[in-house]
């Protein structure tokens with residue numbers, strides 16, 4: 023694949039080969055998002071019990087059906103392998119993959135940085151993209167910048183919905199202002215049942231008063247259900263530790279204390295409990311104080327708002343990679359590209 027094929031989005035002679043790590047709610051949605059694309063092809067998928075690889079592409083529906091009926095894509099015939107070190111084995115298999123979407127739980131809070139170190143040590147080169155959420159997790163990844171550069175990996179972090187799409191929207195909205203006073207992100211998520219997005223819900227619980235990443239991770243399914251029973255399935259989250267703050271600070275837009283993130287997650291109704299939006303308030307060069315608001319359509323799901331940007335950023339990352347630019351970039355400093 024040469025640079026022109028990657029940059030001129032119309033004339034790919036070869037699709038970008040994609041691996042999806044983690045095949046839960048977001049991983050399966052990612053496979054469905056990719057299925058109709060021409061510029062990207064799903065060649066690898068991994069979960070905590072196995073992985074599947076097919077050079078010519080995996081069928082998303084087959085992978086999903088296998089995962090849902092047997093608990094792992096490792097059972098997929100004839101492409102699957104069962105393993106409790108699936109990511110490491112996939113890397114050791116040396117199968118060609120151009121970019122990976124890390125749709126993994128970040129439980130504990132250094133899990134994804136640990137996986138990234140496996141990539142660095144493996145000698146694999148290409149593009150990695152995550153939809154990680156916590157400030158402290160993004161900071162751990164940023165600390166790997168030089169190692170990523172030396173390894174020839176282009177890493178795109180915070181590239182889901184928030185952080186991700188909304189952080190990028192805030193970066194664009196900021197352009198009208200001479201000074202940014204406030205960035206307020208409010209998200210509404212509606213899902214039919216919490217089991218479809220176990221890691222997302224556990225990580226959300228970790229933001230509630232009295233909980234942290236470790237206590238939420240240690241909760242049994244019955245304890246999660248008991249908590250959700252008490253709240254009628256609704257989680258209300260305020261002043262979350264969300265990496266939108268460090269990403270906007272690193273992009274030079276405003277200091278992190280001006281960024282707030284909160285939201286409402288309904289785990290028993292796919293209808294969004296409120297419209298997801300980001301409000302960017304600032305002062306223009308004329309001295310006017312104004313607020314831009316970017317609101318997502320209520321019909322777009324969390325999965326659509328995470329997986330679309332993740333692959334758009336992966337495509338932007340491929341562009342950087344092909345130009346020899348490695349290291350780590352955030353959703354606030356690079357804009358995603360549209361994947362056809």
Ligand SMILES: NC(=O)c1ccc[n+]([C@@H]2O[C@H](COP(=O)([O-])OP(=O)(O)OC[C@H]3O[C@@H](n4cnc5c(N)ncnc54)[C@H](O)[C@@H]3O)[C@@H](O)[C@H]2O)c1
Nearest residue numbers: 044045046047048069070127128182183184219220221222
């Ligand atoms: N940035 C955003 O806007 C945003 C929004 C939603 C979710 N997320 C993040 O996406 C991530 C995934 O969430 P989800 O709800 O889809 O998770 P999930 O619980 O539904 O699925 C997790 C998957 O990871 C696999 N897995 C776990 N440990 C593994 C290991 N060691 N090796 C290989 N696979 C492993 C599991 O088998 C499972 O398939 C979470 O970290 C969540 O915070 C981000």
